[in-house]
Structures are given as structure tokens and as C-alpha cells.
Amino acid sequence: MTRIDHLIAGKRVAGRDYFETLNPATQEVLAEVAAGGEAEVDAAVAAAKEAFPRWAGLPAPQRARLVRRLGELITQHVPELSRTETDDTGQVIAQTGKQLVPRAADNFQYFAEMCTRVDGHTYPTDTHLNYTLFHPVGVCALISPWNVPFMTATWKVAPCLAFGNTAVLKMSELSPLTAARLGELALEAGIPPGVLNLVHGFGKDAGEPLVRHRDVRAISFTGSTATGNRIVKEAGLKKFSMELGGKSPFVIFDDADPARALDAAVFMIFSNNGERCTAGSRILVQQSIYAEFVQKFAERARRITVGDPQDERTIVGPMISAGHLAKVRGYIERGVQEGATLVCGGLDTPQLPDRVKKGHYVLPTVFADVDNRMAIAQDEIFGPVACLIPFKDEADAIRIANDIDYGLSSYVFTENIGRAHRVAAAIEAGMCFVNSQNVRDLRQPFGGTKASGTGREGGTWSYEVFLEPKNVAVSL
Numbered sequence: 001m002t003r004i005d006h007l008i009a010g011k012r013v014a015g016r017d018y019f020e021t022l023n024p025a026t027q028e029v030l031a032e033v034a035a036g037g038e039a040e041v042d043a044a045v046a047a048a049k050e051a052f053p054r055w056a057g058l059p060a061p062q063r064a065r066l067v068r069r070l071g072e073l074i075t076q077h078v079p080e081l082s083r084t085e086t087d088d089t090g091q092v093i094a095q096t097g098k099q100l101v102p103r104a105a106d107n108f109q110y111f112a113e114m115c116t117r118v119d120g121h122t123y124p125t126d127t128h129l130n131y132t133l134f135h136p137v138g139v140c141a142l143i144s145p146w147n148v149p150f151m152t153a154t155w156k157v158a159p160c161l162a163f164g165n166t167a168v169l170k171m172s173e174l175s176p177l178t179a180a181r182l183g184e185l186a187l188e189a190g191i192p193p194g195v196l197n198l199v200h201g202f203g204k205d206a207g208e209p210l211v212r213h214r215d216v217r218a219i220s221f222t223g224s225t226a227t228g229n230r231i232v233k234e235a236g237l238k239k240f241s242m243e244l245g246g247k248s249p250f251v252i253f254d255d256a257d258p259a260r261a262l263d264a265a266v267f268m269i270f271s272n273n274g275e276r277c278t279a280g281s282r283i284l285v286q287q288s289i290y291a292e293f294v295q296k297f298a299e300r301a302r303r304i305t306v307g308d309p310q311d312e313r314t315i316v317g318p319m320i321s322a323g324h325l326a327k328v329r330g331y332i333e334r335g336v337q338e339g340a341t342l343v344c345g346g347l348d349t350p351q352l353p354d355r356v357k358k359g360h361y362v363l364p365t366v367f368a369d370v371d372n373r374m375a376i377a378q379d380e381i382f383g384p385v386a387c388l389i390p391f392k393d394e395a396d397a398i399r400i401a402n403d404i405d406y407g408l409s410s411y412v413f414t415e416n417i418g419r420a421h422r423v424a425a426a427i428e429a430g431m432c433f434v435n436s437q438n439v440r441d442l443r444q445p446f447g448g449t450k451a452s453g454t455g456r457e458g459g460t461w462s463y464e465v466f467l468e469p470k471n472v473a474v475s476l
């Protein structure tokens, strides 16, 4: 049986306890994982604190070389890492192999370059020359969810390390495997022991002591809104980046390019098994094209291949856990009770290959005639469940789009350029994609507003959490 231990000061540290991580498609036990607590967190933070001055003091090009090397090692290990990620999460291999793991390597290449380009500002006056310095913050707590764990972890680790900080990374207890490899590859790349530490375990036991720790200076957290709220209360005065849940509107006007809107709508709710923070899970369609859109969208949903996530042809794999499957199924029941029309999918079990017959599967599900106030429209289901909501006109679309606690992403489809800009500006969200599915440029500010979080990461936006600006005023 594979054992996943903590990584502290460059050494494997055995757990006092272990828990099993399961393959959500087959239910086989993939590994025993160390369950950390306060003692391991203390040791990991101490190691990160000790490593900090030397790492922060390295000239940026030297740090960049090591960070870039880690990116290269990830690139060399894409097949292995993507297979492991798919086993651990149920995210399909077509996504992990071609998108998610290669993008993790890009994160290191990008931030390696960027750390050598950190610039400042000057504010000259008649009497003083003000200028800014950017210093690394110190020990950072990096906390990742289970849905796209390797990409998310590297999205944090890369800027954190490149800018001269040291880290304690805590992965979700449901998907720790690829990050454990990341720790090994970081050492292989020559990143000194203690710069990247990993403590595995559960949120309450390992996550809470980490965010409360007085030597942790910044927290970059990706996860649910409920946990984010809790962390903000627990952690005290620290720098925060909170990337939380979403229920993003996907608005299609009657003048949109119908084929493009349909493709993107299908992709944004069913890719990544619907377990995607930026999912276009509320699809708002103008009344004049609503009936036809529902029919075409459901046709596409019925044709989606549900199956073995290790099969290149599979589009939708299993839900991460039995508990999450029960949650998604519960929302499907709730939608029917609330009076939405179940157009396809639902609670039937999909036809599955033998290897994955015990998996936590749910059929791609489409609800029509959804009222935006229903629970299926307001709550983040985090599965392949689409809510199709009709709207009258532009004002109605904006009203419905904003009638939600969340504000992560949004999508607008229209050929009317003025309307595209008006609606993009009016929607309360951290990101808006016009006539496009979600595409990621590493320079753009990624993050949300309202209950979807606070702070942005990406490009110079990552300064917010991983660098501390200092103003120096020199008397002339």
C-alpha cells in the first residue's frame, strides 16, 4: 500500500495516524495518507520560517531558475501526474492530461519569469522622493480544494515561492496525491528543504491550526464559502486571498451566435464533471429563443459520454465522494420538488463500464423552467446539473444575474457590441467572458466578489497576497 507522508524540512515525516484516499471511479484504496494535526503544522511552519531568510535573500534570477526547473519536471511527468490526478479526483484524463497538469507547469514558468520583473513605483515631490519596494511576506499557508487540486496548488505555490516566500501547503483530504509528488519534484528541482512543506489531513485538524498559526503571514485559500468565512474568523490579522464558491450566470441573448453559445454553455456546466468553481450553472436564455435552446441543450446533454475517467473519450467522470454524490442527487430531488422541469438526466444510474460500476456517478442533468429563487438556482451544486432560466430583456437578465449571493464568473453571449459591454459592466462578478467560455490568461485578475471571495491572484495581482509593498520616502 502506498503511503503518503508529510513533507517537512525536506524530509518525509510519518503520520501519527493515516486515512485512506479512494479512487472515486472504482472505490479502490489508492493510498494511506498521513493525518496531520497541530504538532505537524507547528513543525512545518517552523521549517518554513527557518528556510525563509535564505530563500528570500537569493537573487531573483537564481530563485527563478529553480522554480523554472520545477515547471520543467512537471512537464516531463505529465502522463504520470495526470493519471494520478484522474485516479484521485475522477476528473477526466482528457482534461487532466491536456489542460490541467500542463497548465500547472505553465504556472511555474510564468511566475519564474515574473519574479525577475517585479517593478515599483515612484512618487516624486519637491521635497521627497517616494519609491516602493516589494518584499516577500514570509511563511504562507496555501490551502487547496479537491476539484482541480494540482492546478490550484501550483497556482499558489508558483507565485508564493517565486516571489521569495516559503510555504506550508495543505491539500484537501480527498485529493492529496499529486501534491505529494509536487513536494518530491520541488526537492529534485533543487528548491531547498523547508521552502515547500506539506501537511496532509482534515480541515479541522490540520487546516485550522495552520490558518491560526502566529508565524503564518498570508493565507491563500481556495475552497467553499462556508470554510472561507470560518478561516477569516479564525485566522486573525493576516493577508488573505479567498477564492470561494460560485453560481455563475451564463446569459444568452436572442441575437447571440446560437452554435457558439450552445457549445460554450454545454462546456461550462459539464466539463470537469460540473465540479468547477466557474461553472456556468445558471443559464439565462432570452424568452424568444428559450424553447428551442432547451431542446438543443438537452439533446447535447443526453449525448455526453459518462464513464471511466481514464478513458480519453469520457466527458463526465464520477463525483469525488459518496457524500458529494448524495449532495448532488439531493439537489436533483429538490429541483423536482420545487417545480422545475426535469428535461434529462436525473436520478437514474448511467450505463457504465465494469471497471467503474461502483463509481459515484450522476447523469448530466438539465432543469428547465427554473425560477432564480429556487434552491437549485441559488446554491452551488458543484455537479453536472444545469438550470435553464428564461428572461425577458436586458434589464431582466441583469436583475436575475445579480440576484445571487455569489459573484465569481459570468458569461454573456450577444452579437450586439454595446449590449455586450453594458451587461459585462453591470454583472456583479470578478470575471466576465463575452462570447466565450472561461479562458485563462495568467496575467488576468482571477477571483470573485460577494460570497465568492476577496483578493485576486494572477500576474501582478498575485502581489496582493504574496508581496508586501513598502514605501520609502527620501528627503531631498
Ligand code: NAD
Pocket (backbone or CB within 6 Å): 143, 144, 145, 146, 147, 148, 152, 170, 171, 172, 173, 201, 202, 203, 204, 206, 207, 208, 211, 222, 223, 224, 225, 226, 227, 228, 230, 231, 242, 243, 244, 245, 246, 276, 277, 278, 380, 382, 408, 447, 448, 452, 453
Ligand atoms: P472546502 O471548503 O470543504 O475545503 C477546502 C480546503 O479547506 C480543504 O483542504 C479542507 O481540508 C480545508 N479546510 C476545511 N475546513 C478548514 C478549516 N476550518 N480551516 C482551514 N482549512 C480548512 O472546499 P472543497 O469542498 O474542498 O472544494 C469545493 C469548493 O471550492 C467549492 O465551493 C468551489 O467553488 C470552491 N472552489 C473555488 C475556486 C475559486 O477559484 N474560486 C476554485 C476551485 C474550487
